[in-house]
Structures are given as C-alpha cells and as structure tokens.
Amino acid sequence: MFRVEESGGTAKAEPVRKATSSLILIKARRGGEPVFLLRWSDAWGGYYWFVGGIQELNESADECAVRELNEELSVSTKCIRSMTKLLSVPDRRISSRMRVFTEYFYNVYSVALDDDGTCSALLIAEPVIQKTIKGGHPYNQRCKWHTWAEIKSSVSLMKDAGAVVQAIEAYGVDRIPLSITDDVI
Numbered sequence: 001m002f003r004v005e006e007s008g009g010t011a012k013a014e015p016v017r018k019a020t021s022s023l024i025l026i027k028a029r030r031g032g033e034p035v036f037l038l039r040w041s042d043a044w045g046g047y048y049w050f051v052g053g054i055q056e057l058n059e060s061a062d063e064c065a066v067r068e069l070n071e072e073l074s075v076s077t078k079c080i081r082s083m084t085k086l087l088s089v090p091d092r093r094i095s096s097r098m099r100v101f102t103e104y105f106y107n108v109y110s111v112a113l114d115d116d117g118t119c120s121a122l123l124i125a126e127p128v129i130q131k132t133i134k135g136g137h138p139y140n141q142r143c144k145w146h147t148w149a150e151i152k153s154s155v156s157l158m159k160d161a162g163a164v165v166q167a168i169e170a171y172g173v174d175r176i177p178l179s180i181t182d183d184v185i
Helices: 061-073 146-151 162-171
Strands: 016-025 027-030 032-039 045-055 080-094 103-114 127-133 138-147
Touching: 016 061, 032 061, 032 103, 032 146, 045 061, 061 080, 061 103, 080 162, 103 162, 146 162
Parallel strands: 016 103
Antiparallel strands: 016 045, 027 032, 032 045, 032 138, 080 103, 127 138
C-alpha cells in the first residue's frame, strides 16, 4: 500500500519496474574516526553515494559488486581479499529519476582490500578515477571519504537513499569491518 498524495487515499499497486543493485561499503579510519568512501553520482541525483550499481541480466549480486568495484574505482579482483554480503534491503517507492512505482532490492556488501597496500593505496587519498564514456569522452569519478554523521545528514538530499541508510544503521555501523587498515587522508 502507498499513499496517493493528490487524493489523500491509499492504493494497492504492482511496481512498474524492478531494480536490483549491489552497494559496496568501503570503510577506513581518518584520525581514529570511521569513514566511508562515497562516489559522486550525477545519475543518482547529484550527490555522493556508496560505490555500486544495478545488477545486469544473468549476473549474480556478488558478480555485480565485483564489476562495480572495477568500473567505478578500478579495483581489480586481485585486490579484493574478501567480500561479505551484510544486508539485503527491500524498498518500494516512486523512483525520483524515472517517476514510476519501483520495487528496489539492495544487496549491501563490505569489502576488505589487499594487505600489502598496493591496491588500497589508490583509495587512501580521495581518488579521482579517470574513465571514458561511450564516444571516447573522458570524465572523472569523484570520490570522497564521509563520516557516518555526514552520510546521515545528507539523506534528505538523497531522495532515494533513506531505506538503505536506515538499514545500515540498524545493522550497526561499528559492526562493518575496515576495508583499508591504513588511515586515509
């Protein structure tokens, strides 16, 4: 059931579309405080959001998470020491981008990167990953380390993020293992 704003009533409806995504929590410490690496996303409404994306046809949630790490941060599979699925978060709402009733399913992962530092060193500073879009035009993937308080305070800007942030908080931010053992900048 969802509320129909215009009429003030409620209605039962089946989603027009379904979307399954994998999100990867990359956690480190800065000055002893836990921080998470978020990537700027114009596609998600122009704000920083967790690394991840929509699962492709015939792709598992795990495969999607590994692919997104590579696509968004250039982290290869050899750099991944371990990856753990922490949560599955369902959400049903009107998509702010597509403006249709959508059933979402978010698979939330934590990742531990290599011990020797060769791969995690790329992420210690706030990385700008050079990518190329269709047509050969370069663009930069801007990334930034955020405290949990900063993430929570920006949820109002992230129209579609509330359910995921609430589920992570209910799981326990302190329970999420570090991805990078070195302090970040």
